[in-house]
Amino acid sequence: MTQTTKEKIFFTALDLFSKKGFSGVSIREITREVGIKESSLYNHFSNKDEILASILTHFRGDFSKTLPPIEMLDHILQSSTVEQFLKAGHRNFKNFMEDENRVKMWRVLQMEQFRTPLAREVILEDLFKTTIRFLEIVFQKLIDLKKIREYDPKTLAIEYQYPVFSLLTEYTILKFDGKDTSEVESRLDNHIEFFLELITIK
Amino acid sequence: MTQTTKEKIFFTALDLFSKKGFSGVSIREITREVGIKESSLYNHFSNKDEILASILTHFRGDFSKTLPPIEMLDHILQSSTVEQFLKAGHRNFKNFMEDENRVKMWRVLQMEQFRTPLAREVILEDLFKTTIRFLEIVFQKLIDLKKIREYDPKTLAIEYQYPVFSLLTEYTILKFDGKDTSEVESRLDNHIEFFLELITIK
DNA sequence: GTCTATACAGTGATAGAC
DNA sequence: GTCTATCACTGTATAGAC
Numbered sequence: 272m273t274q275t276t277k278e279k280i281f282f283t284a285l286d287l288f289s290k291k292g293f294s295g296v297s298i299r300e301i302t303r304e305v306g307i308k309e310s311s312l313y314n315h316f317s318n319k320d321e322i323l324a325s326i327l328t329h330f331r332g333d334f335s336k337t338l339p340p341i342e343m344l345d346h347i348l349q350s351s352t353v354e355q356f357l358k359a360g361h362r363n364f365k366n367f368m369e370d371e372n373r374v375k376m377w378r379v380l381q382m383e384q385f386r387t388p389l390a391r392e393v394i395l396e397d398l399f400k401t402t403i404r405f406l407e408i409v410f411q412k413l414i415d416l417k418k419i420r421e422y423d424p425k426t427l428a429i430e431y432q433y434p435v436f437s438l439l440t441e442y443t444i445l446k447f448d449g450k451d452t453s454e455v456e457s458r459l460d461n462h463i464e465f466f467l468e469l470i471t472i473k
Numbered sequence: 474m475t476q477t478t479k480e481k482i483f484f485t486a487l488d489l490f491s492k493k494g495f496s497g498v499s500i501r502e503i504t505r506e507v508g509i510k511e512s513s514l515y516n517h518f519s520n521k522d523e524i525l526a527s528i529l530t531h532f533r534g535d536f537s538k539t540l541p542p543i544e545m546l547d548h549i550l551q552s553s554t555v556e557q558f559l560k561a562g563h564r565n566f567k568n569f570m571e572d573e574n575r576v577k578m579w580r581v582l583q584m585e586q587f588r589t590p591l592a593r594e595v596i597l598e599d600l601f602k603t604t605i606r607f608l609e610i611v612f613q614k615l616i617d618l619k620k621i622r623e624y625d626p627k628t629l630a631i632e633y634q635y636p637v638f639s640l641l642t643e644y645t646i647l648k649f650d651g652k653d654t655s656e657v658e659s660r661l662d663n664h665i666e667f668f669l670e671l672i673t674i675k
Numbered sequence: 676g677t678c679t680a681t682a683c684a685g686t687g688a689t690a691g692a693c
Numbered sequence: 694g695t696c697t698a699t700c701a702c703t704g705t706a707t708a709g710a711c
Contacts, residue, residue, distance in 0.1 A: 289587065295588060382587060386494050399643055433640065441601055
């Protein structure tokens with residue numbers, strides 16, 4: 272639990288950025304919280320923008336580990352039912368977002384999306400494109416395995432994943448205000464049930 | 474086309490906020506662009522926060538006009554097919570977002586969602602809740618009219634609308650970078666087709 | 676790797692003349 | 694309703710001692 276000064280700066284900045292936005296937080300405020308002088312910060316980060324870039328890159332690295340590698344897919348898909356697979360994916364992502372630092376990174380990503388090109392890249396490439404491409408492969412394989420009905424795999428990927436993104440947006444806002452999230456969570460369960468029913472061969 | 478000073482301040486602030494975020498824009502920058510002195514701005518808005526509140530309230534009012542009043546629903550639903558109804562709604566919203574000021578307000582909303590309680594309220598209440606409640610009533614009526622298959626209307630509302638929100642997020646980012654949006658647009662068309670196929674009585 | 680000291684332009688906002 | 698003048702403070706960043 273012993274943090275280096277650089278780590279302290281990183282997590283303090285993450286916390287403040289996620290509440291007030293990048294431009295709403297000053298170097299003075301970060302260093303005051305960390306307990307060092309402004310000038311000391313520049314021994315660890317060359318400027319304020321580099322702290323933000325470091326946060327976004329960190330999120331990117333973390334997120335890339337949530338999807339199982341394509342090589343393992345065949346094995347996973349053969350040894351589990353579609354329901355098990357989708358629910359495991361759901362649990363997996365839920366675990367990912369249960370880390371409060373990930374939630375903070377998500378908020379920073381949302382707030383910086385029109386100010387920072389890297390934020391847009393992470394949203395478009397990592398969140399949207401990579402996830403959809405992965406699911407497209409999954410559904411194609413499930414069709415080949417005759418585990419689900421024949422359907423355009425990309426359409427299935429979008430119909431499955433896009434509601435999840437919106438539900439996550441709603442969830443994050445509710446959580447931020449400390450409001451009840453049980454309805455959104457049951458909507459997500461409901462969505463998965465609905466989708467399973469839809470693709471199941473009868 | 475003759476704008477009052479207050480309007481000039483409003484639209485200049487909207488433009489700048491939508492690019493740099495609220496905290497990234499100074500009163501000086503706004504007034505320089507408008508062509509007045511800083512002190513003159515305070516004759517029209519009591520402070521910087523009031524300009525933001527005015528922008529969010531404006532969006533709220535505009536958006537509330539996009540959904541037809543419930544009293545007219547019976548007439549509309551009886552005199553059109555489900556396909557016509559959904560596609561008209563789509564066109565309607567597309568027109569709404571073709572106004573560049575609305576796009577800017579949307580961006581401000583996204584960026585301010587964790588800094589400004591009013592932004593969260595607009596997203597949760599106006600965008601999510603009101604839209605879903607409206608669609609829930611629509612689908613219930615369509616079921617009663619035997620125009621679509623029997624299904625939980627709230628689930629249908631969510632399955633229809635939530636992908637639209639995500640597609641809109643993606644669309645807005647692509648537009649901001651001046652990138653090609655034709656794929657996202659065809660995904661939206663595809664989603665509507667998919668959903669229509671799903672609820673149609675065969 | 677931390678500190679003190681310093682630079683200096685930019686911040687939101689107000690008082691009061693015209 | 695606009696201006697000039699001014700306020701006290703905050704912004705990022707650097708130089709150089711320890």
